[in-house]
Each structure stands twice: as C-alpha cells, then as structure tokens.
Amino acid sequence: MIRVVHYINQFFANVGGEEMAHIPAEVREGMLGPGLALQQAFKDEAEIVATIVCGDSYFNENMDEAKKTIIEMVKKYEPDLFIAGPAFNAGRYGVACGAIAKAVKDELNIPVLTGMFEENPGAEMFKNDIYIVATKNSAAGMRDAVKKMAPLALKLAKGEKIGASIEEGYLPNGKRVNFFEKEIGAKRAVDMLLAKLNNKEFQTEFPMPDFDRVAPNPAIKDITKAKIALVTSGGIVPKGNPDHIESSSASKYGKYDIDGVMDLTEETYQTAHGGYDPVYANLDPDRVLPVDILREFEKEGKIGSLHRYYYATVGNGTAVKNAKAFAEKFSKELVADGVDAVILTST
C-alpha cells in the first residue's frame, strides 16, 4: 500500500477563513477535507496516513521555518508520496503548495504532486520543479482536479513513465514529451489557421519562450520634483466600495480622488480584498495604501506631489488578462496626467 501525506490550508481543513490564515502547521492523523475525495479515487492502492494543516499567511511569512517544521512532520510518517492542495486560484495557498512540495521532494526524495489554476502565482514559480495538475480557478473544480491528480499521483508513486502534459493533465513544465495526437499535423495546422483567421481561440503546440519582460525605465532624476501616483492591488476603496469591486476575481478597478485627503481612516476607507485578513487594513488603510506618509513627504518637499487620483483593484484570483487590461488603460491616464513615477502596493 502506497503511503500518502497530504498538505492543505486552514480553509480546506475547515479551521477557518482569512482570520485563521496565521495558524502554524499541525498534523492530523488520516485524511481530511479534500483528502476524502482523493482517498476515494485511490481505492485500495494508496492510503492517506496523515494530513498537515497550515495557515496560508503563516506559511508565506515564515517560509523557511514552516518548511523545516513540515518536513519533520512528513518524515515521521515515512510516506511514498506527498500531495499538496489542490490550491485552485488561491495565490498564497498555491505558493505554499508549490514550495512545500518542492521542499519535500528535494529533502525527502519522494515523488510529490500538487494542483492549481494555471494563473496561480505558485504555478509559474514551481511548475518546472514539480508536477502541478492544472485545475479550474475555484474549489468548484475539486472533482475534476481529483480525477486528474489521483491517477497521476499513483503513477508517480509507482515510478511509471509520465506522459506528455496534455495527456496527464499537468501544467507544461518546460520538459517536452512526445505523444501521438488524434489528427495528423497538417490537419491540426489547417484547423489552427482557420481558428486564427476567424479570431477564435487556438492553442499553439509550442509556445515561444517567454518574451514578456519589460525593460526598466530610467530612474527619476529629481524625486523632489516628481509627481507620484499610488496604485494598489490590495483593494483599498472608499468606505462602502462604491464601484462594487469584487472581493476576488475582480472584473474592474476603481479610480479615486484623494484631493485634500491627508490620512486614510477606518471611517472613510476600507479594503475590498477577500484574499487576506481585512481587519488590519480596515482599521488603518494606510497600512496598504500609505497616503498619510506620502502627504507628509509632499509637505516636507521629499517628493514633488502626490497625484490627485489613485487606482485600486483586488489582486485576489484576478485573471492576469484582466489585471493587464486594467493597467493598460489606467497607465495611459497616468501618462496623460503627467505622472512621473508610480508606487504599486500589493498584499
């Protein structure tokens, strides 16, 4: 019987939401939460012997320590396989799953597997180090995720040959693997061209290497004369969230006038972000969007001026495509308004 240790966060362990994201790692015997579905899919071939639960914020803020503790916990159970998540599009959970799975693989030398949405930052960070099954962007995709993760996990544990990403369902990991398609290449090419001609979606079989790096702009010569704008993905909005920016998977951003606003207070501003514990940001929104100090700098002549408007969205599970589109749009305004530099804060 293949022995499995499973890693999940506080939310999937039913410990609590963001308010419990600070809890350190702890071990539970047997399976828990999503482990039940995994266990069912394993049938008699594997057994989840223990589940490790850790708060997302705790893991990310204390990564080295968390990794060390968890590895010790895993070791005790002498597993043949380690599974983390799936994390879907939860950013910190994804990073935690990727980081701990990689650490277990490196330290304990056993096969590991996790799952997450392709746009989860954890995917980009770890997909070349470990197998990450591609999941949908929310926990509604649990069944689908388990259906792909369980067979791949068993294959890994048994040391069987792993097929191409498209066959096994893992995210492309920079390792090209041959397989036989249903159609011949020429037919695929004609289909792809027809899709491209008709502006329909198509998927290249070989993505070009990532070119999407933007060269840094020249430095600001004299910051004391510069007009500086604030932008945040931390969801700081006027109290009541007038634009109804979604707490996750935001489809819009807000542009807010802070003319004459010297300090952001509990009474006037709040966060719309649903991906972190909002208590601290709500008590003092300057902790995310530091208007108070920048006003001070403005008065002291350390900066030229603080731009009249700030832009805010919620970076929680928001599609990269959306975020890119938002920024493309408001950057044009920033340029038109003569903004010299931007401070972008993220949570």
Next chain:
Amino acid sequence: MKLELGYIHIKDIQFSDVSKVENGILYVNKEEVKALILEDQNFQKADVDLAKPGESVRIMPVKDVIEPRVKVEGPGGVFPGMINKVETVGSGKTHVLKGAAVVTTGKIVGFQEGIIDMSGPGAEYTPFSKLNNLVIVCEPVEGLKQHEHEKALRFAGYKVAAYLGELARNLTPDEVEVFETPTLTEGLKMYPDLPRVAYVEMLQSQGLLHDTYVYGVDAKQILPTMIYPTEVMDGAIVSGNCVSACDKNTTYHHLNNPVIHELYKEHGKTLNFVGVIITNENVYLADKERSSNWSAKLAEFFGVDGVIVSEEGFGNPDTDLIMNCKKIEAKGIKTVLITDEYAGRDGTSQSLADADPSANAVVSGGNANEIIELPPMEKLIGHVEVADVIAGGFDGSLHEDGSITAELQVITGATNEMGFNTLSAR
C-alpha cells in the same frame, strides 16, 4: 489547373516472372529491376528485396522513399526535369500505386540517413512501415564521390518507381480523387467570401547533400516562386537529401504533401486555397533575408489572409522559418508554422534555434531527440553497422543482439514537418 489521381490500392507485393498488378497485388520481376539499376555504371552491384507491414524487418540506411506513379493523360511525365522532359505537369490524369513504395538503400551516402522498421515500436513512428516496399540495395563502385553517389541513388529510385508506376497505366483505379486550382481571378470570383490561404513550403537547400530539386533545378538556386499544388503530385519537387532522417521530406512526402491535401479538403468550404509558394533554406544570411522577403512579398501579392509554413530540417532553417513568419505576419497575414523540436534527450532544452513572439501558432511534429529503443529484427536490409554514425545514433547505439538505442532522429519521417504524422510533443 486540374488533376485527377486514380488510386490502385496495393495490398501485397511479391516477386514473380512478370511485373504486373493483379487483384491489388504488385508482382515484381527482380531481374528486370536489377538490370534497370545497373544501367548506371556507378553501381557495381544491385539487390532487390521486399519489406511488408508487420514483418520483422529493418531497413537501413534509408535514403529516399518514392511512390510509384504514372501520367496517363495530360502533358509531361512524372519527375519532370529528372527522368522526364521539363514539361509543366499537374494536369490530366495520374495513376498511383497506393500502398506501395520504392525504398533506396545501400552503402551510406552521407552521415544522415535513416531507419525503417516494419514492426515493433519503431514502426509506429514511420509511415513507411505501413507500405508494401520494394527495397533496392545499390552498392556503388569503389571511389565514387559522395555527390555522384547521391545522384546515382536518387535516379535509381525514380527509375524503379517509374517502372512500377508504368504497370498501372492501363488499370482501372479503385478510387479517384480530383484536385483543381483555379487562377487567382477565377478563385476570387468563385469564393468571394472565403479567406484566401496559401501554403509556403520551405525546401531544404543547405547543400552538402542537403538538397531538393524543382523541375530538375537545385532549390538553392531558385528565388521563391509559386507552383500549382497539383504539379507537386506529379513529382515536380523531389528529394535529394541526406539530412537527418526524421524531418527530411522524402520524395514520397512531396508527392503526398499532407498540407496540400488538407487544404484541398477545405477548399471552397471554409477557405480558398490559392496555391503553393516554394522557398528555400540556404546557408548565407543574405540568401535567407532575400528568400524570406520574397515569400512574404508573394503572399502579399496573392492577397492571402493566411498561410501555413512548413519547415524542412532543423538548426539554421529555424531562422528561415522565423524570418518567413515575422515578415509574413508583418504584412497582416496570419501564419501557422509546422516544425519539429530538438529539445534534448530529456526534453528540457530550447526546442528551436530561433524564436519570435509573432510565431504564436505552431504545430509540433515531436521532439527528435527523445530516445527510442529498437529491438532486434529477424531480417536486415542494408547495412546495420551504420547505426553508430547516422544522425541521432551515437557510439554504442548498436547493441550486440542487434537492438538499437538512439534518438528518434534516426527514424525516417518520424517528426515530419509537413505534418504527415500524428506525433507531437508538449
């Protein structure tokens, strides 16, 4: 231009006193074929063998594969400029021995020739394992220079293929397919609302036995030009290649160019297939620039909305591929590229030698570096000892029991960049 292809389905191949086709069986008089080969004094010895699907047979080193065809109506003969006069082919009627092929082998010409296994894991990667093959083993006279050897073997293949094709001249085809390409203006009137599509076919022309011929002209001496798709079906383009076996286009590939066939299938329905632009892959940068400028210019001139570009070979031709893509896309014409990959044995290296963001629609024929194990075969045709030296092989590729461990590169047609196969990579 309109061509009717009449297919005579070949289910089996056998030696016999008289060469003929009867009830789907291709009978071959061995001595006549040998005599035909030995007309060329560059060969001191010739042998003829059979290799059928499912047999425990390995053929190596394979130089070319050719499908037997014969022109029964219309101007010219097959392989114009090579074994027939330079007459414009591609119209009238042509008969095809579908399911049969001539495979040329013998002492190695260059380092880069391939393997065809008729059964086992290797057979899955080559389309030629599904054919009834007449294998001609031609041994050159001592001291024959490489270029002359290549040419002699190339011509031997055409001659034997034409000899077999001739057997189909008076037969009634089992199946007929008609291909027609109107002139530009006619096409525009016929399909005013369909997107116009051309096929940009890149021909290997790096020299040093890496050559392709168009109506007898060495492709490195051409400027990109247009050709009717049906001309290609009559053998206007032939292979003179001794490059890596997996992604060289054999003459069989040219005759049965899958991009042309797939585009014809959609012609008049979802797209208007305007024609084929042929271009080359030369070794000088100026040539690459000029040829890619020209192929883009032709695509623009034909007023197409989209093109499919197929590569041949790898390495510096990747630059030609990307140049074609960039320059054609820059004219607002959408491109899809067909290539294969050299991602290393572990699949982690950069697959192409060149890249560009405009190449956002790529079809892959698979990673040619992936290692494959070929078990021993009962019968070998050709020379097995070349396993260690052909491209994709390495020291120790050939094991004592006759099995071979090598890169997929060694298998003829395995990662074909015309999209002949289902193999791909992710």
Next chain:
Amino acid sequence: MVKEIERAGIPVVHMCTIVPISLTVGANRIVPTIAIPHPLGNPSLTLEEEKNIRRELLTRALKALETEVSEQTVFEK
C-alpha cells in the same frame, strides 16, 4: 499590472511581501514589505512606530525610483 505601467514608460516600484511572486510577475524595482495583510504597517506596534516603518519603507521606495537598474532589483535596504 506592474509590467503594464512600466511598459507605458513610467518607472514603478512594487512594494509587496511575497518577493518571489513579484519577480515572477516581472517587476523591475521591488521593495519587500512587512506582511500580506499589512504590507506597510505592523499592528503589534504603536501607531507612531508603525508610521516610522512606513516612512522607512517609502523612503526606500523613493530611493529605488531614483536608482538606475538594468535588471530586476530587490531593494532590501
């Protein structure tokens, strides 16, 4: 977002806690911050102490904007 701002020609400093994500996303000037729920503050301190932290981090951000960089740079100090 950070890349699009940069692409528009405006120098931008990214202040965030999870630096590896920022690096993956493609920010060029990065200032590491305190914690996810309160990047520019620390509720366990007094308000005045918090402001000092914020001053210090923002001063670092300004310095980052004044510094020529040729590749992704994390401003630790």
